[in-house]
Amino acid sequence: MTDGRCGPTNGPNCPACRVLINKKLDKNLTSYQWQGRSGNIYCKKYFGKVSKGHDGYCGPNNGPSCPKCSAILE
Numbered sequence: 895m896t897d898g899r900c901g902p903t904n905g906p907n908c909p910a911c912r913v914l915i916n917k918k919l920d921k922n923l924t925s926y927q928w929q930g931r932s933g934n935i936y937c938k939k940y941f942g943k944v945s946k947g948h949d950g951y952c953g954p955n956n957g958p959s960c961p962k963c964s965a966i967l968e
Contacts, residue, residue: 905933905934905967906929906932906933906934906967907933907967908933909933912929912933919966922966923935923966924937926938927963927966928953930953930954930955930956931955931956932955932956932957934953934956934958934959934963934964934967935959935963935964935966935967936952936953936954936955936959936963937952937953937959937960937962937963938951938952938953938954939951939952939960940952941960941961943958943960
C-alpha cells in the first residue's frame with residue numbers, strides 16, 4: 895500500500911511522523927477513527943471489500959481502509 899518512503903504523496907506516514915503533532919490530520923479525524931500501526935486511518939465499519947486476508951472491515955489495525963478513511967490521508 896506504500897512505496898516505503900514517507901511523504902505527502904506516498905501513502906501512510908512513517909511511525910516517526912505519526913507521533914508528531916499534525917493539526918491537519920487531527921482536525922480530520924473523528925471520534926470513531928484512528929491511525930493504525932500500518933499508518934492508515936481506520937473506523938472498523940464494514941465496507942464490503944472482501945479479499946484474501948481481508949474481512950471487508952476498515953481496520954482495526956491493518957489492511958485497506960474504507961474510501962472515507964483513505965481520503966483523510968490524501
